[in-house]
Amino acid sequence: MSEARNDFGRKPITPKTKKLHPRVDLTAMVSVSFLLIVFFMLTSFLSRSNMMNLGMPEKRTRCGWSCPGTSDNRSITILLGDNNKIMTYFGMFSSPVEGPKSLTYDKNSLRKELLTKGNQIINATGDPKKGLIVIIKPSKESSYGDLVNVLDEMAIVKVPTYAVVDITPEEEKLFTKF
Numbered sequence: 001m002s003e004a005r006n007d008f009g010r011k012p013i014t015p016k017t018k019k020l021h022p023r024v025d026l027t028a029m030v031s032v033s034f035l036l037i038v039f040f041m042l043t044s045f046l047s048r049s050n051m052m053n054l055g056m057p058e059k060r061t062r063c064g065w066s067c068p069g070t071s072d073n074r075s076i077t078i079l080l081g082d083n084n085k086i087m088t089y090f091g092m093f094s095s096p097v098e099g100p101k102s103l104t105y106d107k108n109s110l111r112k113e114l115l116t117k118g119n120q121i122i123n124a125t126g127d128p129k130k131g132l133i134v135i136i137k138p139s140k141e142s143s144y145g146d147l148v149n150v151l152d153e154m155a156i157v158k159v160p161t162y163a164v165v166d167i168t169p170e171e172e173k174l175f176t177k178f
Contacts, residue, residue: 075133082141134162
């Protein structure tokens, strides 16, 4: 059997210890988790890449760029070649209003040309909504930086309508002539 102790009414020498339930203070944990959340939200916001919105056309239609809505006397085409070469012509390739010109990325070259043509078109049409139409055609040899520089010029000059399309083999031959 089990042993039974009889105290005969006396108190034991060592009193019974009260069991204390352990308490965890989560105050520090809450503040650390809050700081971590703020840190990760801030770093995710700062790590977002800065991109320029670029609306690319889906596919060319069978009528190419002479579809209704584009006009020979409002469109200028910018061809981008290797080694920072820029060629422009005003109108359509088969029958340009102005022949090909070789330009640079200098503000007195490409920017001046775009501003001049834009002002001429607005003065001729009398409607600012019917402004300059720019068609940008980078070749396979052109760098991505060249395209970005031309798109920056579009934003600086505030060209209302521009598109980036593929260059044709006939247009690539223009770089060998100049």
